[in-house]
Amino acid sequence: MSKKNFPLSKAYRLLEPGPVLLVTTAHKGKANIMTQSWHTMMEFTPPLVGCVISGRNHSFEALVKTGECVLNIPAVELAKQVVKVGNCSGREVDKFRKFKLTPAPAAKVAPPLIAECYANLECKVVDRRMVNKYNFFVLEIVQAWIDPAQRNPRTLHHQGMGVFAVDGERIKLPSKMA
């Protein structure tokens, strides 16, 4: 895989826009994927992410048991797979095989990266106090990767019911924020 190391201090720039994610987990020798949009940055350094993984998802048990996942960011070219991954369960389906997605080894966690995604964030669970009530996990990003071959990737933003806004024009306005 031709992914390059991406600085952890800039990881927020990938997640803050609110893209749909493909979250990978691994448990008992099997990797799984779920589609996920309920996430937020919580801290810059170390980079922390909060995300909801519902107890109805097969991935929930894997995340609770192993404390590890990868947040993979797909560009619009993967839109059909994103929806199909979200419409079935890892209990019945090997989603990598069925949707022709390629697992690649991560550096610091057991779940695989999805090679086709333009960015991959390896994460470890660091706070579980809101898991019981909200299925809300606080993750620390411990390693980040970017695909230099995917320039100006356009991400997907889920508006519910299978409707997505795709990134259009990019604008830059003067900001004093560091």
Added chain:
Amino acid sequence: MSKKNFPLSKAYRLLEPGPVLLVTTAHKGKANIMTQSWHTMMEFTPPLVGCVISGRNHSFEALVKTGECVLNIPAVELAKQVVKVGNCSGREVDKFRKFKLTPAPAAKVAPPLIAECYANLECKVVDRRMVNKYNFFVLEIVQAWIDPAQRNPRTLHHQGMGVFAVDGERIKLPSKMA
């Protein structure tokens, strides 16, 4: 104001795509606004939202003291105000006056709606257990409004450093999700 009531059960469709928000608070007779992108849906019913309001922001004290805010969603036409609101502090500036934004009374909370935003979500803080460590508030949306005059609003997604992706094309793919 010509805003219409928006069903709480659909509020997630406004926030799940990850738009930049203008958050209003009110404290000691003064309303304030801040720009905010670190938020996530946490539950459909009742609609819960998690969001980070940093202790460095003037809005933090107001939210801690009053437990109320409004999440206002601006479309791209407000991009310049969004950045300017984010580049100054309510300690020194009356942001409604300075940036020509119009406060309108909310129905169930004290902070005002921003009339120019296409949607407004009135919120009350319902869980503070992650405030000390992460400045993370769990909010319940108690009333939602939409501006029927703003059709197909294109929202802003902050990529950091004043760079925003603006919603482009909208795609609909078959989803089994309810």
